[in-house]
Amino acid sequence: MTDDIASMTLKLAQDPASLVFLPLAESLRKRGQLDAALTVAARGAARYPELADAHDLVARIQSDRGAGDDAFDAWTSVLRLVPDHLGAHKGLAFLSYRTGDLGRSVKHLTRALELAPTDTSLAGAIERLRTLMATRAESVNPPEADRIPVTPEADRGRPATEQTPTLLFDQQGRVMQGTLARADGVDASDAVAAALAGVSREAERATRLLDLGEWRAIAIESGAVNYELRTPTPETLLLVMRGREVPAGRLARIADRAVERARQWLEDIV
């Protein structure tokens, strides 16, 4: 294997346009040399932007590195080039499963099974996911539209219009302060933090590509609830939520104050 890698590396050095970058990066990936594999694959993908297998290889390496967002980008590029790429559908199914989006995972697996109908492992995976989704659906109350989740302890006793559930978490999805609960009172803080971890990096990348400068806030309307997402520090995210009766402009001011409190708290604990 090592000889093969050396041989392929030499070949690529002699001819940078060679497609040998594909087996070379794959070999490096299998050996666990992920950074080197990524360098080789990314250069190849840049040289051959229309080569779906190059983007697929980048995606698999990024997935192995735990860089789900980058893997998502690469597999999306694959589907842009080859909508029926089996590996991309499998990969996106895996990423969706990892982020908890089981419905999307089933969707990609179903497409993969259509493309590879004899692959019994895909059928089994779909069945397991559907069972898991059914179990989850039974374990929680059905969603009731326009219900505002319960308030954190600090807000108890205040009028409803003054309650501000707030959650501070880091970029790795770990809760640092605050609580957010579902409508039925079950603590959902960890799940929310996990769902939104990485948003800041994605927003940074998108605003950079769009030449929009530094992102400051994300305001979200969701039925009777409004959310505001901020980044008090480069390492943290803050989610504030209020009922729809609080206008967006006022929620932005509330979020401003929450950001200041979060920054102060972060300074105090250092």
Add this chain to the structure above:
Amino acid sequence: MTSREQTVLDDVTRIGGVRSALLVSADDGLVVAESSVEGQHTEAAAAFAARLAQRLTVLTRTLQTPPMSMLLLQASGGQLFITQGGEGLLFVAITSNDVNIGEVRLALLDAAGRIA
């Protein structure tokens, strides 16, 4: 892309300060239709919008609140609006910071209603 979709997008970009309006596939972040008044990296906006919408679907499902109806990302050099655009579609608008937020918001909701 139909002429109706293009007309709807063109109506949005007629609003002062709107640089681009896109119709995006929510599943894979691909641009379905677009109307841009100046050069924009619209593929990046589409991919980001789809990813963000997917994350927010998890958020709203987790908190048992209704799905996202409108999102506004504010940055130092502009803004990005996202709204649901019918079955499996997202409407995305990229604007400058001096745009009338309320006008763009209503235009996108109206556009979504016309496409759905």
